């Protein structure tokens with residue numbers, strides 16, 4: 001290599017004031033740690049929430065009647081579900097696609113009657129993947145041979161005063177406006193983590209509901225599409241839409257549940273703000289280090305410029321110092337963050353004690369939030385954080401670098 | 417007839433200090449000859465440093481002209497001046513000349529590195545030069561592991577490594593004891609004699625003056641006397 005070895009010189013310069021550099025590195029790595037853990041909590045709880053919401057309300061992508069969203073009545077149904085399902089299942093990224101009929105029912109027992117939300121599903125098709133929002137199952141879930149079974153939310157069963165094996169009557173308004181009803185026997189009770197839902201959830205076998213409602217064999221209110229990664233929802237929605245021809249549209253989970261999406265947007269906004277604050281603190285600390293160190297070295301820069309260094313080389317040296325600072329900070333930060341992250345990933349923090357005060361678990365838009373802090377960061381988030389820190393470091397170094405390059409030798413050398 | 421290396425032609429330099437004009441140079445006329453060892457002497461404030469800075473293309477006259485090897489320095493761009501300093505001028509300052517994080521060797525080779533001389537050639541030239549300066553075995557020391565005199569010798573090595581047309585030294589011995597000052601002057605004298613390096617230095621020290629072939633006395637920004645031995 002010809003020319004001065006700026007990279008090596010920059011590295012050595014970094015360690016001229018060990019204490020100051022170490023402090024800065026601690027600031028950068030602490031910033032990285034905070035940003036990663038903070039984002040990891042968010043990423044994880046969002047993907048959990050979205051997932052739960054999607055499973056509960058009918059998938060990451062939902063196919064339904066174009067007007068169902070305006071008013072969810074049973075006459076706004078989708079025809080020919082089997083053909084549509086086959087086309088959707090063939091799409092890349094689709095984990096499962098299942099037919100469902102959902103709507104409002106009145107459930108009655110000897111003790112009383114309650115309004116509820118029913119989800120009629122095909123026990124032969126739905127798996128733990130699509131029904132994983134269910135927890136604490138007491139009894140046996142519906143099976144495909146089961147024509148008159150029903151599963152109720154724990155609270156609803158309690159309110160109705162029914163136990164496993166007891167009979168309930170459900171009543172709904174069919175697509176023609178007629179009041180229709182069916183009789184079913186309680187097979188199991190389930191929880192969802194969301195108290196309001198536990199008090200209003202009814203699961204029924206899809207075939208018996210079709211019969212009761214007078215639906216044709218291929219008729220459903222929605223097709224629920226489950227995908228691997230909720231962030232791909234818009235892409236899958238578009239792909240699904242391309243397979244649809246008549247009387248049905250595909251929507252993403254957030255289009256179906258704008259209130260949940262609004263909440264998430266708010267939280268993401270909060271996270272971005274926190275990340276910005278962290279970034280500004282990190283930048284300020286880097287700027288301070290580089291600026292002070294440049295100001296202390298004016299004589300040296302003056303001599304360098306006098307003997308033939310170009311201003312560009314001197315500025316470049318400072319930029320390289322900031323690059324080293326960024327790299328070292330990120331390496332140290334990664335060394336600090338990784339073990340803590342992995343520990344938290346395998347040992348989620350149980351914060352239910354904090355929530356126990358008001359007695360009820362948290363829920364947002366009918367989606368329960370587990371009172372456990374779990375981490376799980378999206379790879380993109382890591383890339384964004386690292387890039388942000390590198391960029392902040394470089395930007396913080398620009399002004400000091402510019403100042404160093406503009407040193408006037410005659411003036412700086414005179415000050416011995 | 418000695419060859420003219422540099423000229424000052426009726427050079428003035430006026431600094432503004434608030435409302436007051438400070439006249440550092442008031443019509444300096446001087447010719448520097450190649451191969452000479454010239455001492456600039458004179459009372460404090462007489463303009464020695466100012467003159468050296470102009471010769472070193474670090475400062476510009478208020479009026480008048482400074483030429484180096486026939487080129488009017490005022491006609492050169494910043495970039496050209498920077499290259500000129502790198503290629504044609506060696507600098508030795510009063511003290512703290514060296515980059516603290518570089519070793520003696522790395523400091524001494526730095527001008528050659530800036531010129532893009534290949535590392536192998538740098539190595540060969542700079543090791544020989546440091547040995548000549550009596551610094552053999554100290555190549556890998558950092559400046560803070562060297563005495564003041566040793567640091568100045570490294571600075572001289574750096575200044576002459578690229579064979580400049582002239583080495584400018586502003587009070588190079590002001591920060592060392594008199595014995596070391598003697599030795600530095602001996603070295604400069606030897607380099608001047610044996611390699612024909614042109615030196616211009618400023619000094620207050622009468623013993624240093626004794627080593628010079630030519631002594632130019634400045635008073636109030638003008639040449640008062642100019643003696644050759």
Ligand SMILES: Nc1ncnc2c1ncn2[C@@H]1O[C@H](COP(=O)(O)OP(=O)(O)OP(=O)(O)O)[C@@H](O)[C@H]1O
Nearest residue numbers: 431433438439440459460461462463464465466467
């Ligand atoms: N940047 C400046 N601003 C204002 N005045 C200056 C500046 N540089 C030099 N001067 C003034 O110009 C005059 C000449 O200064 P110069 O440094 O050339 O003198 P000198 O002969 O080198 O003195 P010394 O022996 O003390 O080093 C002095 O009066 C000095 O105060």
Ligand SMILES: [Mg+2]
Nearest residue numbers: 464465466586
């Ligand atoms: Mg001076």
